[in-house]
Amino acid sequence: MLVFPNAKINIGLNIVEKRPDGFHNIESCFYPVGWSDALEITLAETFSFHADGIAIPGNAEDNLCTKAYQMLRRDFQLTPVKIHLLKTVPIGAGLGGGSADAAFTIRALNQLFELNISIAEQEHYARQIGSDCAFFIRNKPVYCFEKGDQFDNIDVNIAGKWIVLVNPGIHISTVDAYSGVVAKRSTENLRTILREPIIEWRGRVRNDFEATLFKKYPLLEEVKEKLYSLGAEYAAMSGSGSTLFGIFGGEQNLKQHFPDFRLWQGFLK
Ligand SMILES: C[C@](O)(CO)[C@H](O)COP(=O)(O)OP(=O)(O)OC[C@H]1O[C@@H](n2ccc(N)nc2=O)[C@H](O)[C@@H]1O
Numbered sequence: 001m002l003v004f005p006n007a008k009i010n011i012g013l014n015i016v017e018k019r020p021d022g023f024h025n026i027e028s029c030f031y032p033v034g035w036s037d038a039l040e041i042t043l044a045e046t047f048s049f050h051a052d053g054i055a056i057p058g059n060a061e062d063n064l065c066t067k068a069y070q071m072l073r074r075d076f077q078l079t080p081v082k083i084h085l086l087k088t089v090p091i092g093a094g095l096g097g098g099s100a101d102a103a104f105t106i107r108a109l110n111q112l113f114e115l116n117i118s119i120a121e122q123e124h125y126a127r128q129i130g131s132d133c134a135f136f137i138r139n140k141p142v143y144c145f146e147k148g149d150q151f152d153n154i155d156v157n158i159a160g161k162w163i164v165l166v167n168p169g170i171h172i173s174t175v176d177a178y179s180g181v182v183a184k185r186s187t188e189n190l191r192t193i194l195r196e197p198i199i200e201w202r203g204r205v206r207n208d209f210e211a212t213l214f215k216k217y218p219l220l221e222e223v224k225e226k227l228y229s230l231g232a233e234y235a236a237m238s239g240s241g242s243t244l245f246g247i248f249g250g251e252q253n254l255k256q257h258f259p260d261f262r263l264w265q266g267f268l269k
Pocket residue numbers: 010022023024025026028094096099129130131132133146147148174175178239240
């Protein structure tokens with residue numbers, strides 16, 4: 001079975017309070033985008049995990065795909081599988097790539113072994129792997145809250161717009177990013193602003209990681225400003241960085257400005 005775990009962007013990210021468990025309650029809109037890894041899972045004599053493409057820190061046992069398989073194997077009678085991952089989504093990039101790989105492993109194993117695990121239960125398994133992971137089970141735009149693993153509907157529509165992703169190649173650890181931020185309640189309701197035209201979002205749909213990370217890595221703010229200067233209707237950092245995204249009305253002349261960038265139409269509703 002071959003699947004394509006895609007990345008996500010966070011449109012708005014409020015870090016509202018620190019929780020007693022050390023995590024943070026957040027408010028954000030998760031939006032799937034088309035930059036994807038490729039993940040193949042086939043039946044085999046013995047279990048194996050192999051990855052190509054971008055090097056993933058850690059060994060096969062540490063990989064989130066392996067963790068997802070071992071987790072399901074504790075509750076279901078799974079025979080061994082061979083997992084092959086082609087990694088193309090950058091790591092430590094705010095795109096949720098590792099979480100997507102784990103969630104798509106759960107989804108693929110559910111299909112391959114006909115486990116009939118409900119969507120809610122697949123989300124329950126995914127939450128045990130990481131906060132971003134449960135989102136990729138349904139993989140639809142959502143408003144998220146608490147640890148970023150509880151979801152509600154959101155009225156946001158960027159269909160027909162072009163989403164540009166620029167990854168400046170800086171690896172940012174999620175743990176470090178959270179430790180640099182002091183949580184505070186948001187002043188405007190994210191869901192309400194996102195119902196307004198995109199052009200109204202600038203300065204109001206905020207990512208609370210930007211202030212500290214832009215100070216530490218000035219290049220990030222430069223890329224964001226460049227996206228605006230090229231005509232983005234809205235631009236921001238995704239998640240804990242370092243990827244920046246811009247939402248454009250058309251393709252413009254983006255290629256000449258960002259030789260290494262990815263461009264998609266916001267087709268996933
Ligand atoms: C920044 C985001 O990508 C926004 O979508 C997510 O909040 C991060 O989700 P993730 O990468 O799945 O993170 P996890 O693997 O669950 O947690 C990694 C670390 O990030 C911090 N963390 C994560 C999520 C959260 N709501 N509060 C936190 O403080 C914790 O220090 C945690 O130990």
